[in-house]
Amino acid sequence: MINLxxxxxxxxxxxxxxxxxxxxxxxxxIAALIGAGSIGLAAVLTILVGYDFLSSGKEAYLHVxxxxxxxxxxxxxxxxxxxxxxxxxxxxxxxxxFLIHIYxxxxxQEDEGFSRFFAYLNLFVCSMLILVLADNLVLLYxxxxxxxxxxxxxxxxxxxxxxxxxxxxxxxxxTRVGDTAMAIGLFMLFTVFHTLNIQDILSQAPLVWTTGASxxxxxxxxxxxxxxxxxxxxxxxxxxxDAMAGPSPVSxxxxxxxxxxxxxxxxxxxxxxxxLAPLAQLWVGIIGAITLLVxxxxxLTQFDLKRVLAYSTISQIGYMFxxxxxxxxxxxxxxxxxxxxFKALLFLAAGxxxxxxxxxxxxxxxxxxxxxxxxxxWTFLIGAASLAALPFVTAGFYSKDQILWLAxxxxxxxxxxxxxxxxxxxxxxxxxxxxxFITFFGEAKTKVSHIPGMRITIPLIILAxxxxxxxxxxxxxxxxxxxxxxxxxSPLLPSxxxxxxxESTEWTIQLVTAVLALGGVYFAYILYVKxxxxxxxxxxxxxxxxxxxxxxxxxxxxxxxxxxxxxxYLSRVNKNDVIDQFYMGLVQIxxxxxxxxxxxxxGILRWYVMGIVVGAILIMTISxxxxx
Amino acid sequence: MNVxxxxxxxxxxxxxxxxxxxxxxxxxxxxxMLISVEIMLNAAGLAFIVAxxxxxxxxxxxxxxxxxxxxAAEVSVGxxxxxxxxxxxxxxxxxxxxxxxx
Amino acid sequence: MAFYIASIIAILATIMVITRYNMIHALxxxxxxFLAVAVIFFMxxxxxxxxxxxxxxxxxxxxxxxxxxxxxxxxxxSVEQERKWFSRNIWIGPGILSVVLLGELVYxxxxxxxxLLNNTVVDSKAVGLSLYGPYIIGxxxxxxxxxxxxxxxxxxxxQRRKVVHRFLEKTEE
Numbered sequence: 001m002i003n004l005x006x007x008x009x010x011x012x013x014x015x016x017x018x019x020x021x022x023x024x025x026x027x028x029x030i031a032a033l034i035g036a037g038s039i040g041l042a043a044v045l046t047i048l049v050g051y052d053f054l055s056s057g058k059e060a061y062l063h064v065x066x067x068x069x070x071x072x073x074x075x076x077x078x079x080x081x082x083x084x085x086x087x088x089x090x091x092x093x094x095x096x097x098f099l100i101h102i103y104x105x106x107x108x109q110e111d112e113g114f115s116r117f118f119a120y121l122n123l124f125v126c127s128m129l130i131l132v133l134a135d136n137l138v139l140l141y142x143x144x145x146x147x148x149x150x151x152x153x154x155x156x157x158x159x160x161x162x163x164x165x166x167x168x169x170x171x172x173x174x175t176r177v178g179d180t181a182m183a184i185g186l187f188m189l190f191t192v193f194h195t196l197n198i199q200d201i202l203s204q205a206p207l208v209w210t211t212g213a214s215x216x217x218x219x220x221x222x223x224x225x226x227x228x229x230x231x232x233x234x235x236x237x238x239x240x241x242d243a244m245a246g247p248s249p250v251s252x253x254x255x256x257x258x259x260x261x262x263x264x265x266x267x268x269x270x271x272x273x274x275x276l277a278p279l280a281q282l283w284v285g286i287i288g289a290i291t292l293l294v295x296x297x298x299x300l301t302q303f304d305l306k307r308v309l310a311y312s313t314i315s316q317i318g319y320m321f322x323x324x325x326x327x328x329x330x331x332x333x334x335x336x337x338x339x340x341x342f343k344a345l346l347f348l349a350a351g352x353x354x355x356x357x358x359x360x361x362x363x364x365x366x367x368x369x370x371x372x373x374x375x376x377x378w379t380f381l382i383g384a385a386s387l388a389a390l391p392f393v394t395a396g397f398y399s400k401d402q403i404l405w406l407a408x409x410x411x412x413x414x415x416x417x418x419x420x421x422x423x424x425x426x427x428x429x430x431x432x433x434x435x436x437f438i439t440f441f442g443e444a445k446t447k448v449s450h451i452p453g454m455r456i457t458i459p460l461i462i463l464a465x466x467x468x469x470x471x472x473x474x475x476x477x478x479x480x481x482x483x484x485x486x487x488x489x490s491p492l493l494p495s496x497x498x499x500x501x502x503e504s505t506e507w508t509i510q511l512v513t514a515v516l517a518l519g520g521v522y523f524a525y526i527l528y529v530k531x532x533x534x535x536x537x538x539x540x541x542x543x544x545x546x547x548x549x550x551x552x553x554x555x556x557x558x559x560x561x562x563x564x565x566x567x568x569y570l571s572r573v574n575k576n577d578v579i580d581q582f583y584m585g586l587v588q589i590x591x592x593x594x595x596x597x598x599x600x601x602x603g604i605l606r607w608y609v610m611g612i613v614v615g616a617i618l619i620m621t622i623s624x625x626x627x628x
Numbered sequence: 629m630n631v632x633x634x635x636x637x638x639x640x641x642x643x644x645x646x647x648x649x650x651x652x653x654x655x656x657x658x659x660x661m662l663i664s665v666e667i668m669l670n671a672a673g674l675a676f677i678v679a680x681x682x683x684x685x686x687x688x689x690x691x692x693x694x695x696x697x698x699x700a701a702e703v704s705v706g707x708x709x710x711x712x713x714x715x716x717x718x719x720x721x722x723x724x725x726x727x728x729x730x
Numbered sequence: 731m732a733f734y735i736a737s738i739i740a741i742l743a744t745i746m747v748i749t750r751y752n753m754i755h756a757l758x759x760x761x762x763x764f765l766a767v768a769v770i771f772f773m774x775x776x777x778x779x780x781x782x783x784x785x786x787x788x789x790x791x792x793x794x795x796x797x798x799x800x801x802x803x804x805x806x807x808s809v810e811q812e813r814k815w816f817s818r819n820i821w822i823g824p825g826i827l828s829v830v831l832l833g834e835l836v837y838x839x840x841x842x843x844x845x846l847l848n849n850t851v852v853d854s855k856a857v858g859l860s861l862y863g864p865y866i867i868g869x870x871x872x873x874x875x876x877x878x879x880x881x882x883x884x885x886x887x888x889q890r891r892k893v894v895h896r897f898l899e900k901t902e903e
Contacts, residue, residue, distance in 0.1 A: 603726025605661070609652050613827050620834045634847055635839045637774070640737045642835040644744055644767075646828045651748035653824030656815045659753055659799060663760060666791065667744055673783075674767055681774040684850040686860035689779045690868070693861070696786055697872040701879030703791050707798040708886035714802055715889070721811075 001052040005063050005080050008045050008090060009129035011038045016122035023115030035118030036101035039125055043094040050087055059083060059491055060199075062135060073194045079135035081199070084489050088333055089132040089265060092340045096257045097125050099459035103348050104249040106455035107355065117157060121253065124150035128258050132265055137186050137196040140266070144182070144230070147259045148175050154254060155246040164245040171239040178229015178236055182266075185222030188215070202272045209276050220273050220280030224287075227263030231317050233291045238555045240314055244306040248351025251306060256313050256343035261336050264320045268329050271493060275327070281412070285325015289420035292318030294553050296427035300434070301550040304361045305350050308435050311552075312387065313343055315424060319403055322421060326413040328406040329493035334485050335399040338470050342386035342396055345463035349380040352456050353439065358449045363435065368444030376452065377440050379460040384436045386467040388429040388521060391514035395471030400425065404513050405506060411497040425513055429520025437528040637678035644671035658710055658722050662703065669699045733773050740766035751812040753799050757792055764788040774847070778854035 015038035023031055053061060060083040068076040082090075101121065108117050127146025134140035149172075156168030186196060192208060192215060193201050209216045227233075232240035232255075243255055254260070267274060267284060274281045292315045299311035316339050323332035354361060356373055370377050386396035404425065408418040473484040527535040539546050548554060600607070648667035655661050673692040680688015710720070717724045743763035750756040764787050771780035861869055 598730055601729055603729035605722045605725070606653055606656070610824070610827065613649060613653070613831065617827065617830055617834065620831075624834065624837065634845045635842075636733070636737075637770075637847070638839055639836065640740070640770070642832055642839070643741055644763075646832040646835075647741070647744045647748060649831065650821075650824045650828045653827070654748070654816075654820050657753075657812060659795065660756065660812075663747065663753075663756060663795065666760070666787075667747065667763070670764065670767060670783075670787065674770065677771055677774055677776050677779060678847075680852065681776060681850075682845060682847055684775075684848060684852065686852050686856045689776050689852060689857045690860050690865050692776075692779050693782065693857075694868055694872060696782060697875060700786060700791055701875050703794060704879050704883040705886065707794060708883040710798065711801070711887055720802075720804070 001048045002056070002061055002082070003063065004045055005049055005061065005082055005133070006065050008042050008049065008094065009080070009126050009133060011042050011045075012122040012126040012129070014038065016119045016126060019115045019119035019122065023119055026115060028109065028114050031115035031118055032105045035115070035122055036098065036105060038122060039094060039098045039101050042125070042129075043098045046090050046094045049082070050091060053082060053087060064135075068138070074138075074190065074196060076136055076138045076196070078139060080133040081135040082133065084492050085265075085268060085333065086132045088337060088489070090129060092337055093125060093128050093132070093258050096340050096344050096463070097253060099462055100249050100253045100257075100344060100348065102455050103252075103351075103459045104247075106453050107249055107351060108247065113157065117154075117247070120150055120153045120157070121249070124154065124254060124259075128262070131262055134198070136198060137189065137201075140198075141183070141186065144179065144226075144262060147254070147262060148172060148179065148230070151175075151243070151254050151259055154250040155243045157246055157250065161245075167239075167242040167245040171243050174236050174239040175229040178226045181222045181229070182226025185219050185226065188219050188222065192219075198269060202270070205272050205276060211276050212278060213276065216273055216277040217279050220270075220277040221283070223266060223270060223273070224280060224284060227266050228287065229263075230266075231260045231263030231321070232314050233263070233287050233318060233321060234294065235555070237291060237295065237314050238552060238559060241307050241310045241552060244304070244310050248306070248347055248354065251309070252344045252347035252351070255310065256347050257340035260313060260317055261320070261340070264317065264324070264332060264336055267321075267324050268333060268493065271324075271329055274324070275494075278412075281325055281327065283325075285322050285412075285417055288318045288321025288323075288325055289417055290318075291315070292322065292424040293420055293427075296424050296431065297549045298552050299431040300427065301546050303363055305354065305363050305366075305435065305439060306347070306361065308363070308431060309343070309346055309350060312346075312428070312431070315428065316343065316387070319400065319421065319424070322407060322417060323403045326407055326410040326417060326496070327494075328403060328410055328496045330485065330489040330495065331399070331402045331406055333489060333493070335403055338386070338395045338399040338467070341463055341470055342383045342394075342467040345379060345383040345460060345467055346387065348456070348463070349376050349383060349460055352376050352452045352460070353380075356448050356450050356452060357446045360446050363438045365445045366439045367442040367446075368440075369448070370440045372444065372448045373451070375457045376460065379457075379464040380440070381436060382464040382467055384432045388432045389425060389513070389517050390521070391510075391517065393468060395467050395469065397514075397517075398471035398475065401510060401513060405509055406496050408509055409498045409505070411499060413499075422513065422516065426516050426520045429517045430524045433521045433524035434528055437524060441529055634678060634682050637681075638675055641671045641675035641678065644668075644674065656722055657720050658713065659720060661722060662706055662710070666699065666703070669695060733770060736766045736769045736773070739763075740770070751809050751816070753804075754796065757796055757799075761788045761792055764792070775849060775851040777851065778857050 015034045018034055019026075019031060026034075060081060062082075063080045065078040065080065068078050070076070101118070104117065104121065108114055111117065124147060127143045127150060129143075131140055131143025131147060134143055152168045152172040155171055156164045158164050159168075189201060190196055193204055195201065205216070229236045240255060240260070244251055246254075274284065295311045295314035295318060299308050299315065302308045302311060316335070320332040320335050320339075323329075323335060353366065353369065353373065353376060356369075356376070357366060360366065382394070386394040388394075389397040389400040391397050404418065404421050407413045407421050408415075475483075527538075551557070600611075645668050648664045648671060651664035651667065652661055655664065673695045676688045676691045676695070678688070680686065680691070713725060714720060740763050743759050743766060746759040747756045747763060750759065764783060768780045768783040768788075771777075771783060
């Protein structure tokens with residue numbers, strides 16, 4: 001069964017091809033069948049392959065499909081490498097992807113670009129699978145670019161509205177900056193190792209570099225640049241809130257569950273390089289910590305439902321980066337998996353709410369949906385609880401708690417990381433439940449026009465279940481120490497060494513985080529349900545700060561000033577295109593000579609004869625008097 | 629029997645050729661131009677005969693016959709063209725046929 | 731001696747050709763020039779070509795030109811035109827060029843070795859053998875050339891009546 005691994009990315013690719021070429025002629029049922037069916041088949045295959053892989057007890061499985069190209073030292077193949085890390089990722093991608101595809105069948109039913117949507121979505125899933133299954137960095141880069149392309153296509157899916165096109169462009173350009181850094185990193189990796197095969201690099205790296213080698217640090221920073229772009233961390237995070245212009249399934253799949261975690265995958269996959277470059281690893285953590293705070297505070301002020309979730313995604317990926325920064329690789333992957341579940345759930349539920357209220361995005365104009373849309377309410381509530389990491393019952397608690405614990409107690413953890421994570425947890429709880437209370441409680445300000453059907457609610461229910469139950473595969477020491485997940489990943493990813501004598505504080509830390517999370521929920525409850533006037537007062541008294549956080553800490557304005565304005569100015573100055581003038585000059589010189597020489601072609605016969613005579617004289621003179 | 633140097637013959641041919649050349653360059657009338665070309669062809673033929681006589685071979689005369697044939701064909705076609713030009717342009721001025729300029 | 735006389739006559743006649751205003755006068759002088767050149771041919775030991783020169787060049791080509799001139803039916807104004815177009819100034823440029831060219835020719839002649847002519851006569855039999863021997867291809871090509879000349883001259887010389895559709899004839903008036 002495991003030799004069917006190559007089918008997992010191929011099936012979505014084939015269905016994307018079919019839908020691209022003949023999709024417009026197919027009925028929506030067939031298009032949906034092809035589109036969602038291919039991912040469903042891929043999910044089934046993943047389960048079969050996974051079962052085979054786990055029961056065989058092998059550490060890794062490599063399948064070389066074909067030789068791609070060979071250029072000098074570089075020999076690139078289309079090879080798929082399955083180990084525990086990529087197993088987790090393909091499970092999440094295909095499974096969550098399948099649920100989102102089912103959801104999209106109903107969500108995009110009325111849209112005339114139905115088959116185009118599924119084509120893009122399938123192409124995306126294929127690219128993402130290639131990314132995580134890639135055996136060498138070139139193939140990974142192929143998948144990387146593929147997901148970037150599909151992200152652009154899907155954000156700007158409703159392209160007839162200009163602002164969607166702008167948002168798609170912004171996303172693509174900003175991630176491009178990161179991609180360039182990553183490409184330079186790949187080039188440097190090649191110059192050091194003369195191969196881009198991941199396993200070769202990882203095995204040779206400790207032999208070539210000592211810890212703290214400058215080359216390793218530079219390469220690690222460059223790869224971090226790529227990861228930062230794709231995962232929307234500081235300083236390249238400005239594209240994600242605007243990417244909410246795309247349809248909700250797109251936001252769920254790409255910008256919550258999978259593409260934005262490509263950066264996490266990259267860093268985790270190349271973890272040996274980061275272990276050899278402590279400075280870079282430290283900066284991974286710092287970036288994660290700062291980002292989670294920046295995004296968390298921004299989420300507090302948003303009124304668009306999807307933008308809250310976008311900032312929340314940025315913040316949660318900040319947690320993953322923070323975990324990687326302290327060396328807690330499996331904790332980061334664990335949080336990735338759980339985050340995929342509850343964030344996809346939240347986005348899908350938000351999409352259902354928006355669709356039910358006939359495309360109303362503003363939270364403050366929703367309300368009272370608790371009774372009107374019960375299934376969505378309960379699933380949303382579960383997702384929000386998982387996000388806020390409510391203790392014991394939600395999966396989010398276990399994953400986030402592990403990160404907090406390792407930030408405090410891990411060998412590379414320090415107080416600042418822990419405090420940042422803790423503050424972030426409180427802020428997360430506040431803004432999450434602010435979102436829940438405003439949207440679902442209170443009086444209904446917009447009527448429900450459309451109750452979502454089965455295809456929307458069933459994926460929500462499944463994801464809600466996973467958001468609750470998914471955490472039980474990794475319980476911390478104090479609660480039973482059931483380390484199924486990290487044991488699974490441990491051959492691949494080193495576990496975190498703890499500081500000496502710090503295990504005893506684990507209980508305290510857990511208690512503190514649980515209490516703070518609950519306190520955040522209660523705080524939100526007071527502000528938004530019990531006494532809304534207090535929140536209005538707070539908002540008006542801190543209006544400047546509120547607006548600053550609302551605008552995403554003014555990063556957009558900063559980049560506009562630093563990059564966009566000079567570029568526009570330069571292009572306006574160069575309107576006549578200085579370089580073009582050179583070529584125009586060439587043309588003008590030629591035209592001048594032409595007009596001069598044309599006068600010799602007067603049509604008068606005698607002049608032509610004279611020309612012949614002059615030529616004859618010249619030739620004879622030269623042949624007679626100029627000695628060769 | 630007079631023995632004359634070859635250069636004289638060739639010089640004569642050269643002078644005749646040059647005279648024909650001047651005439652071509654000066655005249656505006658097409659027919660005069662044609663006549664001048666005939667002078668030049670004749671001069672060239674003379675040069676060939678002189679050369680053939682110098683080597684006492686028939687090749688020079690053969691060449692002259694070819695030139696003669698060519699001149700005859702050229703004159704007949706040229707005169708037919710002159711007729712057409714006169715018919716269209718109503719003049720024998722060669723400068724009037726300057727439409728292919730610029 | 732006779733050579734020099736004939737050559738002087740040829741040169742003088744040619745100069746008269748190129749300075750006449752009247753076309754027929756020029757052509758007559760041209761005939762004289764050709765006859766002088768035929769005499770020179772005869773003296774060089776090429777009797778066949780001399781006869782050919784008289785018959786074809788002076789006899790056919792010049793006569794052809796005369797016929798065409800008569801067909802064009804030019805009146806006095808052509809002579810007037812020539813008078814108008816001729817001026818002192820136009821001799822300068824061509825004169826200089828041609829003198830330069832002649833000078834180069836003379837230079838070549840002077841700097842080459844002096845060879846004397848012998849007086850052998852190459853008669854028509856030798857020419858005929860040469861033509862139908864090694865130069866047979868040239869003969870064929872000349873035939874083709876003459877054919878082309880005939881066809882071309884016939885086609886180009888035709889005066890076609892313009893055919894106008896009878897409905898349009900009225901509007902032409």
